[in-house]
Amino acid sequence: MTGEYEGRENLSEDTKDLERARQSLIEELEAINWYQERIDATRNEELRRILEHNRDEEKEHVAMLIEWIRKNDSTQDRMFEEHD
Template sequence: MASETLHEDPQKLGSDVIDVHRAIVSVMEELEAVDWYNQRAKATDNPKLRAILEHNRDEEKEHASMVLEWLRRADPVFAQHFKTYLFTEGSITGIEAEAEEGGGGEARSDANGDGSLGIGSLRQVNR
């Protein structure tokens, strides 16, 4: 995987950038492991093996979550995006639209419950 290696001279990056790189690669590896265990658990007909594979998959989810929390603490931009999008309800793209309009990402659900962005119809009204 190309992203496992640094793309720039480590001497020019500094330890903070390298640590963030380590964290990002670790999250990628943990999520890849989640995918592999999930596929293996789904494919097996052996319920005892399935239980072990599902347990292992869920451990990888824990590991990924721990690294994501480290990234949140280490990177204010990640922190802001996590605050905007995680643990929300309603349309994710609606939350994005409101955040981009200056709503600060405080949208937590769509007001109409219909998946709309709450901006009204874009259709021309004949008057």
């Protein structure tokens, strides 16, 4: 979490919120990978469909977080525009 180096009490609320969003993004991307591994590993079609559904929900969460970060970090937004 933010503040590991400088102490949370020294950070603005905006910095804390951006870190929360970025950390959540990391966790959502990890979850996508975990679900994909399980999808690849299972031989049960019903379970596969459930896992695919769950993976796709995580992808929606990633999109939502990226959009929020873009709205709240103008430099990051510009980088997305430049590398589109």
